[in-house]
Amino acid sequence: MMIGIRVKLIFIGVFIMETGVVNGQFNPEGERLTTPAYVQYQSSSSSFCIVNKGKAAKIYVDPEDWPGVIRAAADLGDDVKKVSGTSAEMIRDVSVKKGSIIAGTIGRSRLIDRLIAENKIDVSGIKGQWESFLIQTVGNDLVIAGSDKRGTIFGIYDVSEKIGVSPWYWWADAPVKKSKSLFVKAGRYVQPSPKVKYRGIFINDEEPSFGQWSRAKFGGINSKMYTTMFELLLRLKANYLWPAMWGKSFNEDDSLNPVKADEYGIVMGTSHHEPMMRSHKEYTSRKAEVGDWNFVTNEKNLRKFFTEGLERNRSFDNLITIGMRGDGDVAMGDGDDAANIQTLRNVVSAQRDIIKNVYRKDPAEIPQLWAIFTEVQRYYDAGLTVPDDVTLLFCDNNWGYIRRTGPLTERQRKGGLGMYYHIDMNGGPWNDRWINTTTIPKLREQFNLAYQTGIDRIWIVNVGDLKPKELPIDFIMRYAWNPEAIPAEKTMDYTLGWAESIFGKEHAKEVASVVSKYSKYNLWRKPEVQDPRIFSLVNYHEADSVLKQWQELAAEAEALEKKIPADAKDAYYQLVLYPAKASAGVAEIYLAAGRNNLYAKQGRVSANDLAARARQLFELDQQLSDRYNGPMAGGKWKNMMQDIHIGYDRWNMPDKRKLPELKEVVAHSLPAMGVAVEGTEQAWPSANEKAALPVFDGLLKQRYFIDVFNKGTGDFNFTASADQPWIRLSKKQGTVAKEDRLFVELDWNAMGNGQFSGIIEIKQGNIVVPVNVAAVKQVLPDTKEKFYGNFSGAEFSIPARGFAANIPSGQAKWILLPDLGRSAGNMGIHPVTAVSAEPANAPRLEYKVYLPASDKTTVMLGILPTQDVNPERGLRIAVSIDGAEPKVIDARKGLVDTFGEYTPANLALSKVLKPLPRAEKQYALSGARMLRRSDVFDNLRWLDVELDVKTAGLHTLKVFMIDPELVLENIVVNPDNKRASYFGAPPVLHNADKK
Template sequence: MNLQSRIKLYSSSLVLFLVASTFGQSIKKSDQRTPANYVLNQMEAKAFTIVANGKSTSIYVDPKDWKGVIRAAKDLGDDTRKVTGIASPVFENGKPEKNSIVVGTIGRSSIIDKLIATKKIDVSSIKGKWESFLIQTVDGQLVIAGSDKRGTIYGIYDISEKIGVSPWYFWADVPAKKAKELYIKAGKYFQDSPKVKYRGIFINDEEPSFAQWARGAYGGINSKMYATMFELLLRLKANYLWPAMWGKSFNEDDPLNPVVADEYGIVMGTSHHEPMMRSQKEYTDRKKEIGEWNFETNEKNISQFFYDGLERNKNFDNLITIGMRGEGDVAMGEGDDLKNIQTLQNVIKKQREIIQKVYNDTPENHPQVWAIFTEVQRYYDAGLKVPDDVILLFCDNNWGQIRRTYPEKEKVKNRIGGGGLYYHIDMNGGPWNDRWINTTTIPKLQEQFNLAYQSGLDKLWIVNVGDLKPKELPIDFIMHFAWNPDAIPANKTLDYTIDWASKIFGKENAVEVADIVSKYAKYNLWRKPEVQVANVFSIVNNHESDSVLQLWRAVADKADQLKSKIPADAQDAYYQLVLYPAKASAGVAEMYLASDKNMLFAKQGRVSANDFYKRTQELFEEDKKLSDYYNTIMSNGKWKNMMSDVHMEYKMWSMPKSNVIPQIKEVTPLSEPTMGVAIEGSELSWPNTTDKAILPVFDGLAKSSYYIDVYNRGLGKFEFTAKANKTWIKLSQSKGTVEKETRIEVAIDWNALADGTFDGLIEISQGNKTIPVQLNVVKTAAPKINEPYFGSLTGEFSIPSSKYNASVPGKFAKWVTLTDLGRSDASMGISPVTAPSATPESAPRLEYKVLLSKKGKATVCLGMLPTQDINPARGLRIAVALDNQTPVIIDARKGLVDTFGEYTPSNLAHSKVLKPLPPLNKDIYLNGNAKQRRSEVFDNLRWLDTELQVDEPGIHTLKVYMIDPEVVLEKIVVNPDNAHSSYFGPIPMQHNVK
């Protein structure tokens, strides 16, 4: 379904949703979110009045309730002011008056407990539950009752969001939706507990941007700054934080930090390599006193260090990280895994003893998490034992692909602690950085987090968000998704994005905003800005470079055009959430495309190379201007320094000292006008080479056409002529005057040709200088088939995975379309993702009708999303077959080293379909392997290939079978033409489409 069709469907479904999910109606238990329309802007029967006729209702809260609840109640009072201009007064004592808002926590609020005792409210649906709340109109009062501290706070903020105050009002300057009157629809609603128990973010890689901003705005990364972050998390219904840790200590830099966190209601933790509530900086500050970070040789001092940290924080709400890595977030020990495993077992045993001692209670009653990060994954696979009550925190590969689903052995024993996921939408480290801008799409997040959740990783989701800004959209999605993953299936990701945009920029702009933010992130996935290098996209094959440029310019232009429609008070929010990431990403992408053309054209001697020289410089300056506006003018300088990350011309993974313009070269024109010729499909130019100029083969099935560029290598102008030796060769121009360059389109009059192969010659002349260009043509009768099919007469063609002829369900699973996932329009995944592995006989399969023009071997390349080896005992398998031949099973990860976040170039033998790229510095590769810069990490695609036997030319059925359920298929390329390679491969062309 295309975007416009989905938008129409969204508009219809939204209306139905608003009508069906009224506040007073009961809803399905699986729907965890409160209804969208229980707040009204005009009075209706029995509605509760918040603000009307210039007056606002009062809010009452028990002074003995949690401080965080009282504080949130005051926020609600101020939120009514943000919307209507009239604040609701908050009273912490006294008997609630009639027509007031009553806020409180069960068992903590005498007001709420009295309502329960007098049977005014029934809290049986939430009592004793985790973070649940009830909202109900009772005897003219609006009651917000929470099962616990955060349950009450979430209920308060749910109303704040519904009246029109975005969770992002501070962190993205989203203006409140103005209204003169506010009412709550009469009725009762309860919010069930979240599906993922702990949901939070990790502030990381915070220098230079985040830290410089905080020092300028707050004097440091301190409790005043963190208070704004705690509030954001609570408004997003999140509850957990790993604080900034680059040379920072949350508990010691500002002793009020943990106090404020606890008062707000945020559960605090520490990162994967900072155990027992101690930051890395706390150790480095005491290194001389404590001694080496080696538990085997320094157990006494390190244990005391652990004890002191936990003792200090014992009265706060903590989720304690246990375990131990080497100093500086590296592997522990001398490299002997068995020895390290034993040491780690001893570490955990000692840490549990410390927990027992500090709390004078069994460790099982104090939540702990053990991060299975990088090399620790090996230790776990090798049998490292962790107490059953500890949350096993599995991780992604640092680049957004989870490394393990919840292991079956943990499900079988029903591990009490359960499993969680640590996931990156920001990365500082090998093989490359991903920090500057949002490069994560909502469809990708849905696919990966759904895979985690469905497998059982549901106790904790912690997301590395870097500086927090500009990752607002993915943070918002993940926190919403964590509350109830079932509420946002793969086919509803666009609906979510439109709804997000609607809340911020209004329904009238929501569809366009959603399109922009979806596209810029998707295009960044082709090559993330820090991974942009020379010659990624082909200039001469498949019009690839020009097509990429057009797409980037379209999204940037749309963002520019929409700006004038955005209300004045939302302009700052629009710049940081939409305009800046779209235009800045597009600018960096175009800058590399321009520098590529400059360098190629300079090599060819084109005077037009200087145009791209200047364009590259302009884009480099524009990038600085965009960031300067963000840092100094936007929001009156509120976010000064927040956009300071260096994001171009990386030579290795670590951030360069400054942005550097890509390599460009200025051309000195010859003294007189001189003709040069370049052709599609070749980077050579004539007369600079002795090679023959031969255009790619013209395919009668695809109705191919190609171009010839005639360009000037000198000053002035020249005239040229173009002449073909066959009447069926059609040229877009036969003569012309060239100052810089002109393009001749070469087409074929197919009606003038019989079936067969043909050749021809085109002569391009300037005066007495002539350059011959050869061409070859193949034509045959179209196959007699009533179905759409893919194929070519030259051998090479590609198939989008979603353009199948048939999808045949298997015994336990089926293929489903995952819209907008991957680099193209859609990918094909499996539902359910927890289905058992299958044999080809019982597996779901996709069937594609293909024309194979030659007898013999056909190479089939499968473009897969780079799913990790999530079940190493089994592999990650898919099968392919032609017609009724025996399927060939391919293991996507067989023979590959699990690199644990580092990088080994994988499937180099299978990357012929893609354009080879120049080597990187070898220090970013394991074992110094620097053959290519092609990788599944950089490309967000893994290529697998096999050869199938073609007994006879003609129409065949290509079949793709699921063997393991986590595979996601994006694209198929058949018989790649390595002489004309490109990043995306051949342009898909389906024939016989009616």
């Protein structure tokens, strides 16, 4: 979407471009510019020439400026060459020739300070600020001035990105946009400080893929590798890193690691369980010397260990993790919570003393964080806290839903609040490592909830191997700069801009479509928690629909590959084709296995074809990974795609790839007919119960299937007939080699009102299978209103966005959150900081529903699995019908925290699709077989309420906000466990075409 640049004219003839966009950054008004804000490809009045006709401007830096600034300036010169073929020479000098680029840091660069003194640039908007910069044409020169070291570096890389060098040029082989001429429009651009101070990533779970790749490419996870990562972070305008830590020590494996990080300008930290700049490996390699990792019994040695870590790193830019967990990222201590809390108090007190002694400063002057992770969340809730200057680092539930919003009592603390968030997970509740399964709308919804409640000091994201999580990394780092700039309705604008920045405008929409879909479909069921039983094979054509969407996506991605230019094909495979096609393949493996298991139980010989298809897809999956690890990008990413992602039956990665259980059918020696009908897994003539199709409803006018299949070799003929003239069959005879499907519909015009029954007979020789048909038809409601419902009283669904009325209250209102969740969007509250309300004064959504009888009616609300983010007051929503008193539901009832802590133990599963008893445990943290359903795995939680329906007919179903964090996705009325499915009955809106 093209948005114009807001400008002001001043008398000296210079445009002041107010806070605009930096090819992926956003201005405060939330506008996105998909074309460069100041770079042009043709000269205009007073424009500055970067390069033209084989001649490039020189880049001047003060030799006394920060080494990272000088290094970035050299990168800019090389980037100009990447784009134009002509290098822009970087010169370390304070004497500048006209027509040059001048880059420097206020107070560090004599070049910049001189321009300030001569009143040639006004830096009042950035001086003294955090990571802010100014880009301005001054006479014949272009000036890049930073408020601090990283401010200048970000300004330099801003120009690099604008001229056509993506931050992902190395880490995703994003092509450089070529142009022989580059100009900067005369004007002034000011970038204010980022809204989130520390923005970074955590390399974790890095074996086997990342580790094997690094050792093959760089000889280890060393400074050669890390410098490429530092550069990526800076080009993304990020500043913070937790390094790889599985048996690795950033500071000791390569002594240049911390030196290079400081030179580049990256703030280093250590993970949530590695205090005082010491890696876990540093302890395990010294265990005999240091002794037990137990502060109660070994305080002296641990104090020494902590002190040595800080002394080694004190001259670098660090963000120090304090606190302590057990050895190897487990809970600390054998005592009860009270004892562990006291131990942690002692640990923090000792660590603060060490910080004071090492830095010779008040500890309040040294940035620190305390990670409120796993059991520490329980200790915090019990009253444990740390000094006010320490950042409280809250965490998500390991699968992308934050466990706390910023508590009101903490929002003014000096150290602020931070967030540790996972887009990769190795551990409970289950691994989520292989591919990107996180959608941009989900990230925006969760990080907006964090930001709006004061969590804005640190955002650190567990990204696993970094690849293939490029898209969510890009979004989070850019969103952190100014979250208000990307409201819910602009998430697709972001994705389009990202796609255009790498693949060009011509293919941006198609690329954005594929990457949005594959991550969304993965969120239905992440690959590691796929199971052949998840999607219904007999109800609502659910498995067929899921398969169709995955296959269409894979075809879409493959077709687009043919259009992608040669220089972008490697990037396309990494960022688009591989994740889409490989994800589709894994999903189809489990769908084929599920159908194979069912068909084998029914005796269908076609079960064997499905087993063969699953094996074929299994081999294709390996071939796709082999291409990633092999010829792609000339072998650059060898070993990067090593994670085993098929065959999980426990939380942790399997030892080897393994197909789900497949069954072979031994065919009868002669052809033999079997019959299966929609709505049941039984098959005839062997089943004991009578065959019956689901009830036909005159309001829904369904079409149901009957499968006639072969259990033997050869083929056979069959006939189909109905005893009622209003029963229509798609075919009345056929020849079956393996299977044939016929469809049943009713001629509703030939039927009156009431209940009807009939029989369809399927015959093969002397074998007859009768199939019962039942139907109901009533007088249609006399209304033009759009409504949901049916005549039969069966289950029906209402998408949250399908409301008839949306009534705000005060400043709070329900808004559409596009593309969030399983379908086209969810309904959430704006602002998320709205005050909790009573139903009488709460914003509400109203839905028109038809209910055929007066009775008790169960209504189920499908909400996103929001955690217990504010335990002080609940997580509530209310429901009523017509004018009845609203019933308040607390979504925390039956909610299990991912870590099995602090929430009630009555674990409720939904009535819809419930394959397990209500009290069955949802999480498998200790090696038990994966259970089929949980709100975390399903990315949906069901809340049920029973309502009294006084009369048959049209009614108004009302949903009220009580607490603002809940997000509503779906409503199911009259849930039917007999027709179990994952998504529920598809929604049908009646009178949709009436005005």
